[in-house]
Amino acid sequence: MPDKKSKRKLLLQGNEACAMGAIDAGCRFFGGYPITPSTEIAELLSEELPKVGGKFIQMEDELGSICACIGASIAGSKSLTATSGPGFSLMQEGIGYGCLTETPVVIVNVMRGGPSTGLPTCTAQGDMQQSRFGTHGDHEIIVLSASNVKECYDNTIKAFNFAEKYRTPVILLLDEVVAHMRQNVELPARSELVIINRKKPEVHPDWYVPYDRDLQVPVLADFGEGYRYNVTGLIHDDLGYPTNDTSEIEALTSRIMRKIEDSTDDICTAELIDCENPDVIVIAFGSVVLSAREAIRKVHLKNTRQNQRITKLKKLWPFKKDWRPARIGLVKLETIWPFPDKILDQLIESCRNTCKKIIVAEMSFGQVFREIERINRGRLPLDGYFQVNGELAYPEAIFKKITGVLS
Amino acid sequence: MNKGRTPDHVVFKYLRKNKKFPHIFCQGCGHGIVLGALIRAIDKLKLNIDNLVMVSGIGCSSRAPVYVDFNTLHTLHGRALPFATGIKLANPDLKVIVITGDGDASAIGGNHFIHSCRRNIEITCIVLNNNIYGMTGGQYSPTTPVGGSSATAPFGNIERPFDICDLAVGAGASFVARGTAYHVTGLIGLIEQALQKPGFSVVEAVSQCYTAYGRRNKFKSPSDMLRWQKENSIDVRAWDKLPPEKRAGKIKTGILADHEYTEYTREYQKIIERAAGGDHEKE
Ligand SMILES: Cc1ncc(C[n+]2csc(CCOP(=O)(O)OP(=O)(O)O)c2C)c(N)n1
Numbered sequence A: 001m002p003d004k005k006s007k008r009k010l011l012l013q014g015n016e017a018c019a020m021g022a023i024d025a026g027c028r029f030f031g032g033y034p035i036t037p038s039t040e041i042a043e044l045l046s047e048e049l050p051k052v053g054g055k056f057i058q059m060e061d062e063l064g065s066i067c068a069c070i071g072a073s074i075a076g077s078k079s080l081t082a083t084s085g086p087g088f089s090l091m092q093e094g095i096g097y098g099c100l101t102e103t104p105v106v107i108v109n110v111m112r113g114g115p116s117t118g119l120p121t122c123t124a125q126g127d128m129q130q131s132r133f134g135t136h137g138d139h140e141i142i143v144l145s146a147s148n149v150k151e152c153y154d155n156t157i158k159a160f161n162f163a164e165k166y167r168t169p170v171i172l173l174l175d176e177v178v179a180h181m182r183q184n185v186e187l188p189a190r191s192e193l194v195i196i197n198r199k200k201p202e203v204h205p206d207w208y209v210p211y212d213r214d215l216q217v218p219v220l221a222d223f224g225e226g227y228r229y230n231v232t233g234l235i236h237d238d239l240g241y242p243t244n245d246t247s248e249i250e251a252l253t254s255r256i257m258r259k260i261e262d263s264t265d266d267i268c269t270a271e272l273i274d275c276e277n278p279d280v281i282v283i284a285f286g287s288v289v290l291s292a293r294e295a296i297r298k299v300h301l302k303n304t305r306q307n308q309r310i311t312k313l314k315k316l317w318p319f320k321k322d323w324r325p326a327r328i329g330l331v332k333l334e335t336i337w338p339f340p341d342k343i344l345d346q347l348i349e350s351c352r353n354t355c356k357k358i359i360v361a362e363m364s365f366g367q368v369f370r371e372i373e374r375i376n377r378g379r380l381p382l383d384g385y386f387q388v389n390g391e392l393a394y395p396e397a398i399f400k401k402i403t404g405v406l407s
Numbered sequence B: 001m002n003k004g005r006t007p008d009h010v011v012f013k014y015l016r017k018n019k020k021f022p023h024i025f026c027q028g029c030g031h032g033i034v035l036g037a038l039i040r041a042i043d044k045l046k047l048n049i050d051n052l053v054m055v056s057g058i059g060c061s062s063r064a065p066v067y068v069d070f071n072t073l074h075t076l077h078g079r080a081l082p083f084a085t086g087i088k089l090a091n092p093d094l095k096v097i098v099i100t101g102d103g104d105a106s107a108i109g110g111n112h113f114i115h116s117c118r119r120n121i122e123i124t125c126i127v128l129n130n131n132i133y134g135m136t137g138g139q140y141s142p143t144t145p146v147g148g149s150s151a152t153a154p155f156g157n158i159e160r161p162f163d164i165c166d167l168a169v170g171a172g173a174s175f176v177a178r179g180t181a182y183h184v185t186g187l188i189g190l191i192e193q194a195l196q197k198p199g200f201s202v203v204e205a206v207s208q209c210y211t212a213y214g215r216r217n218k219f220k221s222p223s224d225m226l227r228w229q230k231e232n233s234i235d236v237r238a239w240d241k242l243p244p245e246k247r248a249g250k251i252k253t254g255i256l257a258d259h260e261y262t263e264y265t266r267e268y269q270k271i272i273e274r275a276a277g278g279d280h281e282k283e
């Protein structure tokens, strides 16, 4: 094992990078139930966690897993669970509990084909909306994604940091391709990492108000630290006791929304590649970013050939109209929820007079598309490439969509 | 209220000072008696309350933790045990008690219950069995007797009931005992022993729900239900000598299993020591 100060060059799978990110983020508890295509995370952590004094447990189902993780987190351990489709559906009640009790926990959902048992070994992105709206009741939640192996590592750490900072469950939404793909990566030295740990109360236990409504994010003690308080999944007052008082209900329900809504500038990121005055914008997340990049590369290749032909032609016939290669912008979504409204709104506004079309490419029947439609408010023409057949979105198909706009 | 009891009575010592009373239990409910027995057992053992965690699911019984001044976690219907498992494994120094109802433990949480027995992690699980879903208004539970009337069995229950203790014994719990709200001193003793057991311990406390069960099933009052507990309980030592026909419809009480099985968190600690002996950097 390299020491804390050295960088690590490794050939890793997405799931392995995720497990390593968890350990480096300070995760010391994993509770899970085996399910393809997420199982490698559990397998690796069953070996790695005890080496650093952490705990691994294989629970009897996924709802039990998320509950064990929340319990462990309340007892002071940064906790992780990893699952896929059917397991993610089973976890929903626990995820809601984590939101209302404001317990940090990270859930990796490696998306596979659904609904139901669906396509266990095939890729998909059909849980994008479920990750936000899967559990009942109004709540906010943070959902991140990754489009390559390095991002699996980085965003696992980011997920833990957000979970601790905002005291909330955070979901890392991977897909089968990203989770199983292998790439050479250089992981940063552990000493270079920015790791956020939860705030601890400083007041005397007698004066402790666990869910103080004056604080947007409560400062909750770990069980066993001398601050004896009540945690409940019922709507509760400042002291954590169940309440039916309308003003107390409103205070809590709106605070758990606001603590995330008011921090979107801190939470939301999206990478804008070649997005100055684009003729076409492609929007994608996860492994579809790989397909989109390949499609765009092909468009550029075609452009270069076209350019060479036109330069030659111009020598013979100088009156030929000027031609410039098309500019294709790519938006790689990183934060999935809260959806990066502001970033996309500004982008659309900046190119509303020049851009010909936005193409949303995804492996679902338009779950991202509907968010883009909402933000776009009719400003730019929209098109979607929706591929739901178990395979990684075909670059050729995205290429055709782009060239269709340009011709 | 509390006639003849001064606030320095042992139970008051452990109740939350800042909690908005009254509690939710109906008059005559057995759950308060069982909670009182648990508190007295905790007091006898002089457990450190900063270190004490009480976890519950959902139901009338599961409201108990809200009132006591420990680290308390009121969770999801049927899921108290996995939450408790996470807590105990993350910090084995904590003393973890689970409070659950018959529906909570043996219907929706049945799978967690048997696996907790099998896994044998040091948690004391107190099942408050009132043979009915009290909180939702009296629907039949997996422990409602055959023929019992409930809101969802208006023609009489036709499902055979679970014996929660047999279930726990069969699934491998280290310590299994049954007491009743009527025999409260005996119950305190059983809980005390369960709390000292280094393994998964189950105490089934037969409790009475007059509101949702008794009224529908020919009991005249909560005290009538307590009298029924008194007259129908048979200590395990006497039970073994009875012919089967005399056991029907009776409650077998006392310690029903007491074993020394390897405990999960201690076994896991060995794994940590083994793994840390490898080449991995220690932190
Ligand atoms: C997932 C889920 N399903 C159903 C309920 C509704 N519910 C609340 S309490 C309860 C029954 C509780 O019965 P029991 O565990 O026997 O406890 P008691 O109220 O009798 O003490 C039910 C069905 C719920 N809260 N959550």
Ligand code: SF4
Pocket (backbone or CB within 6 Å): B024, B025, B026, B028, B029, B030, B031, B060, B061, B130, B134, B135, B208, B209, B210, B211, B212, B213
């Ligand atoms: S409904 Fe039954 S179990 Fe619930 S508080 Fe009333 S008497 Fe007790």
